[in-house]
Amino acid sequence: MTKIEKSLRNLRNNPENARFAELLAVCVHLFGAPHHDGGSHIVFRTGLLDDPRIVIQSRGKSAKGYQVRQLLELIDKMERDGNHD
Numbered sequence: 537m538t539k540i541e542k543s544l545r546n547l548r549n550n551p552e553n554a555r556f557a558e559l560l561a562v563c564v565h566l567f568g569a570p571h572h573d574g575g576s577h578i579v580f581r582t583g584l585l586d587d588p589r590i591v592i593q594s595r596g597k598s599a600k601g602y603q604v605r606q607l608l609e610l611i612d613k614m615e616r617d618g619n620h621d
Contacts, residue, residue: 540565544611551604556594559604563592566611582610 537545543558560578564570567580567590576593587610592603 547599547604548608551599551608552601554599554601554604556592556597556599559592559599559607563590563607584610584614587613 540562543562546558547554547562563578563580567582570578571581571589572579578592580590580592582588582590590603590607590610592607593600
């Protein structure tokens with residue numbers, strides 16, 4: 537199991553207490569470098585027409601639970617639609 541797979545498993549198992557570093561690593565792996573990372577928000581372009589971007593921000597060392605859930609829903613959608621490796 538790769539580091540990204542472990543991070544994704546951790547995000548799925550506990551989205552409310554996920555580490556921001558893991559959320560960021562998964563986003564960079566899936567979408568490449570952030571489009572915008574100034575200030576407190578980091579914006580990634582997803583390349584999807586109906587979900588063109590995902591925005592994340594940290595809460596200290598933790599990720600915000602609703603943003604983790606949004607990413608997980610997007611990943612599930614990408615897998616269903618065949619837009620994911």
